[in-house]
Amino acid sequence: xxxxxxxxxxxxxxxxxxxxxxxxxxxxxxxxxxxxxxxxxxxxxxxxxxxxxxxxxxxxxxxxxxxxxxxxxxxxxxxxxxxxxxxxxxxxxxxxxxxxxxxxxxxxxxxxxxxxxxxxxxxxxxxxxxxxxxxxxxxxxxxxxxxxxxxxxxxxxxxxxxxxxxxxxxxxxxxxxx
Amino acid sequence: xxxxxxxxxxxxxxxxxxxxxxxxxxxxxxxxxxxxxxxxxxxxxxxxxxxxxxxxxxxxxxxxxxxxxxxxxxxxxxxxxxxxxxxxxxxxxxxxxxxxxxxxxxxxxxxxxxxxxxxxxxxxxxxxxxxxxxxxxxxxxxxxxxxxxxxxxxxxxxxxxxxxxxxxxxxxxxxxxxxxxxxxxxxxxxxxxxxxxxxxxxxxxxxxxxxxxxxxxxxxxxxxxxxxxxxxxxxxxxxxxxxxxxxxxxxxxxxxxxxxxxxxxxxxxxxxxxxxxxxxxxxxxxxxxx
Numbered sequence: 001x002x003x004x005x006x007x008x009x010x011x012x013x014x015x016x017x018x019x020x021x022x023x024x025x026x027x028x029x030x031x032x033x034x035x036x037x038x039x040x041x042x043x044x045x046x047x048x049x050x051x052x053x054x055x056x057x058x059x060x061x062x063x064x065x066x067x068x069x070x071x072x073x074x075x076x077x078x079x080x081x082x083x084x085x086x087x088x089x090x091x092x093x094x095x096x097x098x099x100x101x102x103x104x105x106x107x108x109x110x111x112x113x114x115x116x117x118x119x120x121x122x123x124x125x126x127x128x129x130x131x132x133x134x135x136x137x138x139x140x141x142x143x144x145x146x147x148x149x150x151x152x153x154x155x156x157x158x159x160x161x162x163x164x165x166x167x168x169x170x171x172x173x174x175x176x177x178x
Numbered sequence: 179x180x181x182x183x184x185x186x187x188x189x190x191x192x193x194x195x196x197x198x199x200x201x202x203x204x205x206x207x208x209x210x211x212x213x214x215x216x217x218x219x220x221x222x223x224x225x226x227x228x229x230x231x232x233x234x235x236x237x238x239x240x241x242x243x244x245x246x247x248x249x250x251x252x253x254x255x256x257x258x259x260x261x262x263x264x265x266x267x268x269x270x271x272x273x274x275x276x277x278x279x280x281x282x283x284x285x286x287x288x289x290x291x292x293x294x295x296x297x298x299x300x301x302x303x304x305x306x307x308x309x310x311x312x313x314x315x316x317x318x319x320x321x322x323x324x325x326x327x328x329x330x331x332x333x334x335x336x337x338x339x340x341x342x343x344x345x346x347x348x349x350x351x352x353x354x355x356x357x358x359x360x361x362x363x364x365x366x367x368x369x370x371x372x373x374x375x376x377x378x379x380x381x382x383x384x385x386x387x388x389x390x391x392x393x394x395x396x397x398x399x400x401x402x403x404x405x406x407x408x409x410x411x412x413x414x415x416x417x418x419x420x421x422x423x424x425x426x427x428x429x430x431x432x433x434x435x436x437x438x439x440x441x442x443x444x445x446x447x448x449x450x451x452x453x454x455x456x457x458x459x460x461x462x463x464x465x466x467x468x
Binding site: 024026027028043044045046047048067068073074077081084115116117118119123124126127153154155172 | 346347348403406407409410411412413415417419420421422423424425426429436437439440441443444445447448461
């Protein structure tokens with residue numbers, strides 16, 4: 001008979017299928033929550049960037065789904081939909097969480113998405129550029145990324161569980177905890 | 179390989195596009211055609227007039243004051259705009275069903291099709307291509323072949339997906355390998371059967387391989403780039419994910435800069451949000467949660 005020894009088993013990487021989020025973050029959208037029952041979710045991350053930020057002490061977190069790297073391509077749109085762009089959306093997510101009482105030194109930042117079409121070297125490379133701008137912003141502000149699931153030619157779904165702070169990425173029917 | 183007769187049966191089983199679409203395309207190409215011709219085409223399609231007037235009166239189409247007849251719609255919005263409304267209104271029934279092989283529940287293919295048509299129109303406007311109705315129609319119908327092979331019993335989509343993933347090749351190439359034909363070829367056969375204009379058929383046939391078309395075509399290039407944009411942005415993608423190979427030559431031929439592409443992406447999403455109710459576009463979560 002097999003015995004499980006507490007603390008030695010690796011955490012399960014594959015979770016039950018078809019988790020459902022109750023707070024949906026659309027494309028170019030952002031949601032913040034401190035309600036313990038909330039599961040934030042964003043679907044169809046292709047070349048777009050999905051980011052979660054979470055403060056485990058006060059259990060507040062946010063999820064954003066950015067489409068494009070830089071707001072200068074459409075300043076008017078950036079004014080009405082700042083979450084569409086990485087350079088205007090990420091600071092907004094950070095600012096809103098701090099307003100809710102989160103602290104920079106406790107924030108756990110994770111990312112998913114930034115896929116590429118096959119051999120997408122010359123067409124537009126948006127996934128890669130979204131990721132590069134995001135990394136630069138964090139680096140300049142001295143914030144680390146604790147987990148990520150980026151690149152390739154995958155379509156991803158990203159979840160943030162507010163009660164547990166768990167971040168889950170689903171690709172097809174497989175789920176991975178970041 | 180799948181037996182050819184199953185594909186033919188699938189094509190025959192599809193609801194035919196209303197004849198109004200091909201008649202409108204002919205009218206647009208005819209310099210002598212006028213408002214009366216458009217009114218005549220539309221009035222014999224049940225429901226079409228009502229749909230067109232509903233769309234024509236929405237803020238998105240810049241209506242100033244109520245439009246209560248097709249005659250008025252053509253006068254105020256122009257024949258090209260009314261043509262787009264006819265095509266959108268006519269294609270919904272055909273393009274809205276689920277496509278199980280591609281993991282696309284009901285409405286998902288429609289959402290992708292409308293996104294692609296709007297992106298094509300937006301690209302054409304940005305680079306100053308006039309009369310891009312052909313590309314708009316092709317874009318709206320570019321994946322019609324998926325409805326046949328995606329709902330054809332006996333096709334092993336897991337094998338297609340595995341072949342694409344293992345070999346790092348586009349999904350349509352894997353379709354040819356496993357089925358013997360791809361959704362673009364099947365789509366073109368469907369549109370020929372429906373007697374749509376050759377330029378519209380070409381846009382569907384070559385939307386993944388614009389460089390393989392002899393003579394090239396700006397309309398095909400536009401559909402290709404618009405499709406690549408929508409797939410990349412996750413606007414209605416299915417099992418094929420991002421397994422498509424974009425042609426940078428198509429972009430260069432059309433003179434589309436990277437900046438233009440990003441502006442088009444931003445505007446297309448804006449248009450999708452504005453038109454969601456009018457065009458019966460499902461929200462992303464409506465089908466992912468299934």
